[in-house]
Amino acid sequence: xxxxxxxxxxxxxxxxxxxxxxxxxxxxxxxxxxxxxxxxxxxxxxxxxxxxxxxxxxxxxxxxxxxxxxxxxxxxxxxxxxxxxxxxxxxxxxxxxxxxxxxxxxxxxxxxxxxxxxxxxxxxxxxxxxxxxxxxxxxxxxxxxxxxxxxxxxxxxxxxxxxxxxxxxxxxxxxxxxxxxxxxxxxxxxxxxxxxxxxxxxxxxxxxxxxxxxxxxxxxxxxxxxxxxxxxxxxxxxxxxxxxxxxxxxxxxxxxxxxxxxxxxxxxxxxxxxxxxxxxxxxxxxxxxxxxxxxxxxxxxxxxxxxxxxxxxxxxxxxxxxxxxxxxxxxxxxxxxxxxxxxxxxxxxxxxxxxxxxxxxxxxxxxxxxxxxxxxxxxxxxxxxxxxxxxxxxxxxxxxxxxxxxxxxxxxxxxxxxxxxxxxxxxxxxxxxxxxxxxxxxxxxxxxxxxxxxxxxxxxxxxxxxxxxxxxxxxxx
RNA sequence: GGCGCCGUGGCCAAGCGGUAAGGCAGAGGACUGCAAAUCCUUUAUCCCCGGUUCGAAUCCGGGCGGCGCCUCCA
Numbered sequence: 001x002x003x004x005x006x007x008x009x010x011x012x013x014x015x016x017x018x019x020x021x022x023x024x025x026x027x028x029x030x031x032x033x034x035x036x037x038x039x040x041x042x043x044x045x046x047x048x049x050x051x052x053x054x055x056x057x058x059x060x061x062x063x064x065x066x067x068x069x070x071x072x073x074x075x076x077x078x079x080x081x082x083x084x085x086x087x088x089x090x091x092x093x094x095x096x097x098x099x100x101x102x103x104x105x106x107x108x109x110x111x112x113x114x115x116x117x118x119x120x121x122x123x124x125x126x127x128x129x130x131x132x133x134x135x136x137x138x139x140x141x142x143x144x145x146x147x148x149x150x151x152x153x154x155x156x157x158x159x160x161x162x163x164x165x166x167x168x169x170x171x172x173x174x175x176x177x178x179x180x181x182x183x184x185x186x187x188x189x190x191x192x193x194x195x196x197x198x199x200x201x202x203x204x205x206x207x208x209x210x211x212x213x214x215x216x217x218x219x220x221x222x223x224x225x226x227x228x229x230x231x232x233x234x235x236x237x238x239x240x241x242x243x244x245x246x247x248x249x250x251x252x253x254x255x256x257x258x259x260x261x262x263x264x265x266x267x268x269x270x271x272x273x274x275x276x277x278x279x280x281x282x283x284x285x286x287x288x289x290x291x292x293x294x295x296x297x298x299x300x301x302x303x304x305x306x307x308x309x310x311x312x313x314x315x316x317x318x319x320x321x322x323x324x325x326x327x328x329x330x331x332x333x334x335x336x337x338x339x340x341x342x343x344x345x346x347x348x349x350x351x352x353x354x355x356x357x358x359x360x361x362x363x364x365x366x367x368x369x370x371x372x373x374x375x376x377x378x379x380x381x382x383x384x385x386x387x388x389x390x391x392x393x394x395x396x397x398x399x400x401x402x403x404x405x406x407x408x409x410x411x412x413x414x415x416x417x418x419x420x421x422x423x424x425x426x427x428x429x430x431x432x433x434x435x436x437x438x439x440x441x442x443x444x445x446x447x448x449x450x451x452x453x454x455x456x457x458x459x460x461x462x463x464x465x466x467x468x469x470x471x472x473x474x475x476x477x
Numbered sequence: 478g479g480c481g482c483c484g485u486g487g488c489c490a491a492g493c494g495g496u497a498a499g500g501c502a503g504a505g506g507a508c509u510g511c512a513a514a515u516c517c518u519u520u521a522u523c524c525c526c527g528g529u530u531c532g533a534a535u536c537c538g539g540g541c542g543g544c545g546c547c548u549c550c551a
Contacts, residue, residue: 029551044551074549158480159547233551263551302500303490308483315489318501328514369491373499387516447510465513
């Protein structure tokens with residue numbers, strides 16, 4: 001069995017083969033850092049992380065690039081409103097984005113190119129397109145890509161360009177395009193652009209790059225003419241990615257992307273998330289509401305990336321319970337009595353078959369929902385097995401634990417829960433003190449007093465469990 | 478108007494022709510001083526109607542109901 005991925009360009013699930021054996025070049029369309037990323041953005045970025053981690057899990061050498069768009073209409077508008085420069089406006093949002101990513105357990109990319117650092121290369125790129133007559137400079141100081149010069153235009157989205165509703169996208173008269181469907185590679189600088197520092201010199205005068213151009217230039221610069229995977233949200237298929245293909249292939253003469261993967265947009269509480277509805281949810285808000293990052297990560301990867309996902313608070317609760325089950329399981333394995341003279345258990349078999357199922361699920365176009373099932377089957381079957389035995393062989397336990405951690409190396413749930421559910425020393429000391437009091441009470445048969453203490457701990461979010469091996473406690477919620 | 482997606486138990490969600498994974502919630506039981514954790518048991522014929530097939534949630538046609546893109550958007 002090997003990895004199969006859905007390709008937007010072919011609309012089918014195809015065998016994945018990187019251009020270079022053993023090495024995968026991935027380009028992910030990152031955020032425009034003019035505002036905080038919201039939870040819908042993170043569905044995509046979390047999926048990208050799954051791809052990143054799984055490719056590495058499969059022993060590919062992965063080069064993962066994610067761009068940060070720091071110049072475009074929205075960035076300029078925002079910077080202008082705040083009366084700050086492009087750089088001043090985007091820097092903090094870029095930092096917060098990376099911090100949020102870390103909180104959710106998203107592994108860092110190898111490179112985070114920023115558009116403003118590639119202006120010269122973009123200009124060179126446009127020059128090539130003009131020279132090959134795929135682009136033309138217009139009287140309005142802009143340079144446009146002539147889509148009629150690229151016969152495959154529209155293939156990714158599967159549209160016939162002649163059916164495009166001319167005029168739906170732009171007001172004709174404002175631009176000096178030869179064809180209303182052509183898109184800008186370079187835009188003449190406005191006064192506002194100059195004010196916020198979003199203008200550079202070019203053979204066509206002062207100006208700034210068009211949005212679509214940056215990804216083509218940065219990906220080709222960082223990864224070469226042909227990418228193995230290009231990831232993005234579904235909204236980017238057209239026109240963004242369509243345009244990227246046109247300009248890249250026209251410029252390099254090489255196939256641009258071997259596999260296009262697009263994540264379906266998230267719904268929030270039953271509605272499409274949109275600014276007009278005012279239902280944008282950011283990671284910060286959810287954390288402030290008390291939800292933990294592991295639950296958020298779980299919910300966002302609990303359905304297949306091409307399927308619908310409705311993000312709800314209720315779902316978050318369910319995810320919190322699911323993550324807790326995983327944590328309890330891991331803890332149980334860590335603490336299970338070991339006896340190397342114990343009789344053989346099913347643990348090695350269960351571990352093996354869990355890993356097989358997991359791989360099969362992920363190989364099937366990154367089916368994380370199915371992969372989660374694999375991990376939970378391991379949980380319940382191993383739990384049942386452990387219930388039957390007073391002790392297990394150390395090596396058996398290790399196999400089960402390793403399988404769990406191996407799968408989590410991709411899903412990242414325990415990993416995130418461990419780092420986000422840490423308790424500070426002061427609280428720990430207080431809990432330990434309380435538990436000692438309670439242990440004394442119980443030893444004396446003063447159960448009412450013991451229950452009062454347990455109640456007190458519960459109010460602070462500490463759950464107490466008495467087991468055969470003694471009392472343990474954990475933070476819940 | 479063009480292109481496309483979806484409709485599975487109370488909620489979420491797999492399934493890609495062979496008689497319905499998993500998570501959450503609920504009920505009953507075991508265990509427990511009581512709990513918690515864990516285990517066991519328990520809850521679906523897959524929107525509707527036709528068709529293809531020995532056999533369909535899975536393929537085809539039609540209908541109903543949600544939704545997305547075609548314009549900045551992950």
